[in-house]
Amino acid sequence: MTRQELIQQINKKQSFLCVGLDSDLEKIPNHLLEFENPILEFNKRIIDATKEYCVAYKPNIAFYESMGLKGWETLKATLEYIPKDIFTIADAKRGDIGNTANMYAKAFFETYNFDSVTIAPYMGEDSVTPFLSHPGKWGIVLGLTSNAGAFDFQFSELVTGELLYEKVLRTTASWGTNENLMFVVGATKAESLTKIRKIIPNHFLLVPGVGAQGGSLSEVCKYGLNQDCGLLINSSRGILYADSGENFANASARIAQRIQQEMAEILSKK
């Protein structure tokens, strides 16, 4: 999906919500365990319930990988079930030397036909650029993450006056364009967004951590929105596990709709 197509979807749906498919056999409603493939059944119902309100789905690859072959089958069937006008993100956080990065790009862009893959930046340019040469596909590089461990290295002060994550954003941005590169920016540090927007004013940011991880939607939008919206805000557990009863999907729909309405209001005030 191109940048222009993504922006069109955002405008049409008045939403920049991404639903994270961190689907976990231990957390889905009990009654689904009767099905032959409970996770696929769960995902389909979540997609049916939320597709009106979101512009992206983000399967967390670890949850599928941990289930072996069945997990990969479930991932493929889930992707095929997602409507074609919704952006898809393989939240895989891959990162390896050039020839290996090519293999990961092939896995997610060709074997599974995702629109984008999240990438870890530690290994530098040749680990990132193989994801940037596929038309209509995106690399989404970790800039600032929303977990406690973000403080261990990402905030390291460099002799140049930058913090490490600022250098990562600035340097990585020079390897691609805002048409093939996005960044992960953790929402629990909304104030950092002002500085981030000075470094990368035009790129889309994928913002995890609104909801279960404690970020605030209005704070993130205050500092992070740009003229093209420029944000994809993810919610996983808050939407997926809104209710554990037979009507869980209705609860998920209500939460997704509430977020979409808040987003529509924010977009209208821009």
Next chain:
Amino acid sequence: MTRQELIQQINKKQSFLCVGLDSDLEKIPNHLLEFENPILEFNKRIIDATKEYCVAYKPNIAFYESMGLKGWETLKATLEYIPKDIFTIADAKRGDIGNTANMYAKAFFETYNFDSVTIAPYMGEDSVTPFLSHPGKWGIVLGLTSNAGAFDFQFSELVTGELLYEKVLRTTASWGTNENLMFVVGATKAESLTKIRKIIPNHFLLVPGVGAQGGSLSEVCKYGLNQDCGLLINSSRGILYADSGENFANASARIAQRIQQEMAEILSKK
């Protein structure tokens, strides 16, 4: 496999060679393409030819992941074929927040029964520690990598006087012990090993980049060996693709044996 068992294997075989299974359909000998599963056939012959001379195998997960379900089946069958007294490394470079890291640990330690997994450090402590709580299993954290991109971020100078990769080694070492934690240290920067051994004198180092990536075995040993050996030196392409004819496995065996003999000599002089 415990540290003690690994050291025993090294002493018994007089080798600290790791064979990287970066098995690529476009590079394996043509005559194998007739088999129902050419990659598995290739891996089995490489294992048969090299198992006397090495103490570890390291499948590069990208190469299997890019082949979809068949790739994961091949990975599982390959692992089952590796003799139980040889250390196994999932070269996966995973790294994500705590609950997701737990899922990756489950994938590689339980679903596939690897002894160890390589991990990217950018997301900090909660992305690493889930790999350190499985008895007999190991996390192998990227310290200094051997690719060109290593210079983009890993050598960043911090205000404390450290380079980023030195901080990564020092900080990460405090999260585990030398019985559950190793580090990836690129061999093409052998001089850095003196500094690295001051920071982590006792940990095992996984050293890629000897051979195709240009590192020298004797240089690496000069600076990297410790009292327990403390090195696993990887060769992938140099061994796998030593010959493309019907007798390719003999050529692979000869290369592996030559490296093992060089290692035996180095160990005897210690």
